[in-house]
Amino acid sequence: MQAVKWGEYTLGDLFTSQNGDFDIQKIHINGKGEYVITAGLSNNGVLGKSDVNAKIFKKNTITVDMFGNAFYRQFDYKMVTHARVFSLAANFSITERQGLFLANSFSYLSNEFGFDNMCSWEKIKTKSIRLPYKDGEIDFDFMESFIAELEAQRIAELSAYLKASGFDNYELSEEELNVLERFTELGDDNWGTYIVGNLFEKVTTKKLPYKAKELPKQPTDDYVLPCLTSSFQNQGLNYYAPKSGATVISNVISLPSNSDVYRAYYQSRDFTVLSDSYAIQWKLAENKPTPNQYLFMVMCINKVTDLPIYSYKNKLGGWNVVKHKEIRLPEKNGKIDFAFMDTFISAIKKLAIKDVVKYSDAKIKATKEVVSCK
Numbered sequence: 001m002q003a004v005k006w007g008e009y010t011l012g013d014l015f016t017s018q019n020g021d022f023d024i025q026k027i028h029i030n031g032k033g034e035y036v037i038t039a040g041l042s043n044n045g046v047l048g049k050s051d052v053n054a055k056i057f058k059k060n061t062i063t064v065d066m067f068g069n070a071f072y073r074q075f076d077y078k079m080v081t082h083a084r085v086f087s088l089a090a091n092f093s094i095t096e097r098q099g100l101f102l103a104n105s106f107s108y109l110s111n112e113f114g115f116d117n118m119c120s121w122e123k124i125k126t127k128s129i130r131l132p133y134k135d136g137e138i139d140f141d142f143m144e145s146f147i148a149e150l151e152a153q154r155i156a157e158l159s160a161y162l163k164a165s166g167f168d169n170y171e172l173s174e175e176e177l178n179v180l181e182r183f184t185e186l187g188d189d190n191w192g193t194y195i196v197g198n199l200f201e202k203v204t205t206k207k208l209p210y211k212a213k214e215l216p217k218q219p220t221d222d223y224v225l226p227c228l229t230s231s232f233q234n235q236g237l238n239y240y241a242p243k244s245g246a247t248v249i250s251n252v253i254s255l256p257s258n259s260d261v262y263r264a265y266y267q268s269r270d271f272t273v274l275s276d277s278y279a280i281q282w283k284l285a286e287n288k289p290t291p292n293q294y295l296f297m298v299m300c301i302n303k304v305t306d307l308p309i310y311s312y313k314n315k316l317g318g319w320n321v322v323k324h325k326e327i328r329l330p331e332k333n334g335k336i337d338f339a340f341m342d343t344f345i346s347a348i349k350k351l352a353i354k355d356v357v358k359y360s361d362a363k364i365k366a367t368k369e370v371v372s373c374k
Helices: 096-104 107-111 140-165 174-185 291-305 338-373
Strands: 006-010 015-019 034-037 046-050 061-064 070-073 077-079 086-090 128-134 191-195 200-202 223-228 237-242 252-256 265-267 277-282 326-332
Touching: 061 096, 070 096, 096 140, 128 140, 140 338, 174 338, 252 291, 265 291, 291 326, 291 338, 326 338
Parallel strands: 034 077
Antiparallel strands: 006 128, 015 086, 034 046, 061 070, 061 086, 191 326, 200 277, 223 237, 252 265, 252 277
């Protein structure tokens, strides 16, 4: 990297911008058709799939949202219009690795834009990004090789982590197979109805003397404690504050109180509450939930909170509303079946990690084949 020469290139000279033509909403997400891109870091901005009649953008392009988050898209997609996402097509041919390199060159934009100053093509088309150059032209070969080497390094690290953590074993046990089969056969008699406030209580936290825009988006110096806000990006943890004077909590469920998306998350690591959100914890002395059981109950809570009818215009409300909501949980002998929840989530984790392990193994094999051919 030290020997690489860098040049500055104006975005308006490199890309052509396009916008969506239909206001795709959550109610249009049905698992069919093309992926839909929205604003935010959650799932790299992928909202889901929809076959609604809307403009389709070609793969091998870059999306930029109102927060300045940029992602390379290796698939065809549609875009929402209400969240101010736009698509950039390069004015020259690029490969997937070159597209990833280019998208990463936009990373500084997320430090400049937010709710109070939303990113748009008009605002950034005169801005510049730094790219490697050789003989007076953009060095696409370097971009290709750099991402290839970085990819090989990350895949090796992923493979080592999977083995060290035991996640490389994705074979389902007989108990897990039985639970998955039983889940498809559960009837109304196997589920009980419970009031959220009878199971959980709101966690009391100290009010912090900060505003979100005053805090860094990356840990730095003493600012190392993740802060919860109403955002659904990164599970609501997008800012960092000092631990001093803050209420540090973990192993709880978080919920927004003023948002466009009222999605609950299980928070396993230390964090604190900043604004427009809160945390709840299990209130009963018996059967303190395990992480897997918390994850199962989060899904059940989201069935009554993360609904298309709730938004900034039609707010769900805070804990005083949610605590009266009813959720359904699996039962056995008239009591909550905690063992079932634990085993079910264990099985789902293995199914999810299976594709990751196979991807890792395939990438390592492909790298070895390339090396052997040289």
